[in-house]
Amino acid sequence: MDGVLSITQRIAGIQAQLTAxxxxxxxxxxxxxxxxxxxxxxxxxxxxxxSATSPVDTTLAVTSAVGALDAxxxxxxxxxxxxxxxxxxxxxPIGATGHSMWAPAAxxxxxxxxxxxxxxxxxxxxxSYRTYERQLELENRLGxxxxxxxxxxxxxxxxxxxxxxxxxxxxxxLAWMRANGEKYGFVEDTPRETWHWxxxxxxxxxx
Ligand SMILES: [Zn+2]
Numbered sequence: 344m345d346g347v348l349s350i351t352q353r354i355a356g357i358q359a360q361l362t363a364x365x366x367x368x369x370x371x372x373x374x375x376x377x378x379x380x381x382x383x384x385x386x387x388x389x390x391x392x393x394s395a396t397s398p399v400d401t402t403l404a405v406t407s408a409v410g411a412l413d414a415x416x417x418x419x420x421x422x423x424x425x426x427x428x429x430x431x432x433x434x435x436p437i438g439a440t441g442h443s444m445w446a447p448a449a450x451x452x453x454x455x456x457x458x459x460x461x462x463x464x465x466x467x468x469x470x471s472y473r474t475y476e477r478q479l480e481l482e483n484r485l486g487x488x489x490x491x492x493x494x495x496x497x498x499x500x501x502x503x504x505x506x507x508x509x510x511x512x513x514x515x516x517l518a519w520m521r522a523n524g525e526k527y528g529f530v531e532d533t534p535r536e537t538w539h540w541x542x543x544x545x546x547x548x549x550x
Contacts (some may be wrong), residue, residue: 364464372513409447409528409544410445410448410542410544411442418504426500426503426504427477429501431500440471442468442503443471444472447542448528448542451542455523455529456491458523459519462519470509471507472505475503478500481493482494506542507540507541508542510540512537512538524540526548528542528546528547529543
């Protein structure tokens with residue numbers, strides 16, 4: 344009997360050891376849990392994208408699609424460069440036309456071109472962004488607007504800010520532009536120049 348009893352006791356002892364091994368570790372103390380929660384919350388805050396919940400970022404996204412001008416009519420994101428001094432990489436191509444201008448203007452003019460084409464209207468581009476040096480050449484060749492010529496004073500043209508286009512328009516295309524251009528922000532804003540259309544972000548209705 345002694346032998347049987349001792350075997351039973353040994354089995355019970357082994358079972359107790361196995362149970363102890365398979366039992367999950369005791370729950371963490373309250374202090375440790377609190378620390379973990381704090382660290383996790385901090386880490387989650389650092390990694391969470393701020394734009395997901397911030398209404399300010401949404402506003403900025405909308406503004407950048409249309410663009411913003413300062414009080415002098417200068418694109419806020421190009422003002423640092425100066426009129427006619429904008430590096431090529433700061434401008435955006437207008438589709439495959441070979442022309443480039445201020446990015447929001449280019450994006451809206453691409454829409455305009457596509458919609459005009461859908462209406463069977465062809466619109467060509469003769470001139471777009473213009474460097475300060477080219478504006479000087481134009482002044483010499485064409486004379487200043489204020490003297491009855493066709494060139495803006497160098498350093499003041501909307502072409503030098505990537506805001507203006509000189510378009511090739513037949514009668515039908517000019518009529519289309521006058522009826523539809525403003526929806527895309529493009530306005531015929533210079534007397535005697537039916538080809539000159541400048542981009543005004545606050546006019547855009549198709550964004
Ligand atoms: Zn022009």
